[in-house]
Amino acid sequence: MTEQRDYYENERKLAQLENAVSKNLMNALRAKEEELDSELNAIQNLNDDDFEKIQYNRKKQLLEKYKRDNHWRSLGHGELTECTSDTDFFPISEKSPLLVVHCFKNDIGMEYSEYLNVILESLAKKRLDIKFIKLNVERHPFLVSTLNVFVIPTVLLIKQMKVIHRLVGFDELGGSVDFSEADFNNLLNSYRINEKFLTEKNSDDDEDA
Template sequence: MDQQQSKLVEQYQEAKLQKQLDQDDEEVNSDDDELLELLEQDDTLAKYRDERIQELKKEFNRIDNATAGEQYGNMITIEDEKQLMETVTSNEYTLVHFYQPEFDKCKKMNDKLSIIAEKHLALKVIIIKAKDAPFLVTKLGIKILPFVVIYKNGKELDRLVGFEKLGNDPNNFNIEDLENFLLLRNVINRRTINYGSIRGSIKPVDQDSDDDLD
């Protein structure tokens, strides 16, 4: 997805998030209509017509489906393994972060994942304390936190152990590195243009060091 398309998708998502914040359906629907009208203007998007317009509308539909419920644009906290797996198997792509609230690296991961959740509304981002998932901790062989599993249709696609795949700094990483990691695996289909939060500030989940699980 090119920059112009990414910009339009971000505008569409921001309208959805504004609706969530304001609960003003009439105003937000008007914003949506204006954006869709923009897609039909030959002089504005002439070179993006046909396939690219269809691609955008398909992405808008994905966002519509993802925002049909109440929980979107935020990380979802789950405390039960059964509920976790039900969520994972009912969505195309899901990120699951197994974390410990005291670990600094887990806090940093949650901070970045909260941005991903807001900027890619069709992607489910779940966090669960490692102690609340003993079966999965054993099954996945989790020994170091943070530990993020990427699921596609309920099956593991890839995993992040610590920050090892996110640049050369063992103690931190850039949000761009995380997006690139997800783009290469087709988990997301565009890079974010504006990382600023429409909410002003995102409250991180209660969450710190490499953090060996034991």
């Protein structure tokens, strides 16, 4: 008798839960429908002047982006390049306000380094505001010492000639080579490695690159 009562009680609670879920879903759908109706009404109420203004602003945005992209490409952005000279690094950092520098060594952690290079090569084509560089620590001991690189692999995030973060190993990306390009891009944005943050002043604790 007790088991039967518990059964009906559970059925009653389950029915209440289903009703609550159904009600919440309907409310969410209704709110979304009202939002879409509002957007549709706004579009329908636009006149020719409004459309011309939207078109003008869109063309202006595209033109500004085109000019910015050409500027970055003129500085060698758009690909992952290897640093070939210590003396070249500092002029690059002066001209390119955002740098991602992958410090590697051929006999240490090559699985990680090679995987990261693939990610950076792909990301460089999309993030033209950033200059992506790979740095062989064996060939550049002076730079390694100047940039305080002690562990391999290390990725330096540099903004306006200051090292703002060191990604030592890949613990921040899950500690293995299964992170995605989007994961790395999100990490860059989390440290404000993005041209829209270039007007910000760096912390006094940051180091000169």
